[in-house]
Amino acid sequence: MVSDLNIPVAKSAELATRLRRSFPGGDTRTSTFYTPFPLAIVRGEGCRIEDVDGNEYIDLLNNFTALIHGHAFGPVAEALGQQALMGTAFPAPGAQQAELAEAIHSRVDSVDLIRFTNSGSEAVMMAVRAARAHTGRERLIKLDGGYHGSWEQVPMTLGDERPLRGIPGPSRDLVEMVDANDVGALEDAVARAEGVLAAIILEPVMGEGVVVLEDEFLLAARRLADSAGALLIFDEVISARLEHGGRQAATPVSPDLTTMGKMIGGGLPVGAFGGRAEVMEGFDPGQTGHLEHAGTYNGNVMTMAAGVATLAALDEAEVERINALGEDLTARLDGALADSPFDGRVLGCGSLLHLHLDTASEDIRCFADTNLGSANLRRFHRAGLEEGLFFATRGLMAISTAMGPEVIDEIEGRFLRVIDRVAAQAEG
Ligand code: PLP
Secondary structure, three states, X not given: XXXXXXXXXXXXXXXXXXXXXXXXXXXXXXXXXXXXXXOOEEEEEEOXXXXXXXXXXXXXXXXXXXXXXXXXXXXXXXXXXXXXXXXXXXXXXXXXXXHHHHXXXXXXXXXXXXXXXXXXXXXXXXXXXXXXXXXXXXEEEEEOOOOOOOOOOOOOOOOOOHHHOOOOHHHHOOEEEEOOOOHHHHHHHHHHOOOOEEEEEEOOEEOOOOEEOOHHHHHHHHHHHHHHOOEEEEEOOOHHHHOOOOHHHHOOOOOOEEEEEHHHHOOOOOEEEEEOHHHHHHHOOOOOOOOOOOOOOOOOHHHHHHHHHHHHOOOHHHHHHHHHHHHHHHHHHHHHHHOOOOOEEEEEEOOEEEEEEOOOOOOOOOHHHOOOOOHHHHHHHHHHHHOOEEOOOOOEEEOOOOOOHHHHHHHHHHHHHHHHHHHHHHHO
């Protein structure tokens, strides 16, 4: 396979050819794919990763925000090593589950009861099941561009037909999209769903674009869900990292249910959903008519061990420290773009950042204002790889606790060279 990246890629190319024999597109995860083929990563330590050809990168993606402590974090590696020697999976509960659940209860006030899943997608499926069972209704309202995993009933956007292929017709009627931060649109959608609305589901900070939901919109969502007799679900799979108590701790409202994932598993596959006791109690298998939630690896001991070690090392001071690093980096990269020939900016919220180029609107308040398919964004991604910066093709970046001020300086220096590279290509 041929790549025009200006770094050695022969071994990644060889592997890509091999992978394509087994996987359509040569990959098994839509979000990690880019053309002509994604580079194969072989190792990571702290905030640095290395690909199969020996190229090194500062990892600004951290497995799409999941690795909050970076790679090969000592306490997680140690906990996993100890657990592996004691067995890796049991069809029975254990103290590790209690420990991780208690760590989450002690942080996230709205979570009275919780259950673990193996992914954020499953957590969303189960939270929706809980909401539907509790209300006896089916319809969901979600935000356009809100990503809630690969489940067909929560497509990311209706503006793009692609994610809807394969979704049965009736499912499309079960979900309605509104623009983020548009209170009027939300009011209208809730009115249209009178008597059939099960839940409003939203990310308090959207992973696609790092668009922050304004207090006024969140207050409206809470008020409208209540008046419609529906539940409010916060999907905090990404945003939980933004505050010690999850992003919800910084908002004026409390959700009925919360979904989590990514960082709470310390780098292992995980998801969780939890919330008000009266809603979650429906999952008690000891009750007749209980809700089904099986899963061979739910609450798996390895994941629990990694999650406990991760949260133990993530106290309030660490959350604040990486948020401050993220805000500093956001300001620096945004400033660099302002001084560049590009129509670009960086939106940030604490330890999350998002690179935007050629956006549809100056003021980015919803997904329609972004332009995540921008050709310049793709150019920045490629030039990022060439300068040793690893971030999402769509521009998402996340700070890990493995970073300090000197790494932020290094990232800024590399980003300035990325701008020069893309500008030189445009001239050439
Ligand atoms: N919800 C949100 C907000 C996410 O960002 C993601 C994944 O990126 C998911 C749900 C799905 O999680 P998973 O990829 O673990 O299935």
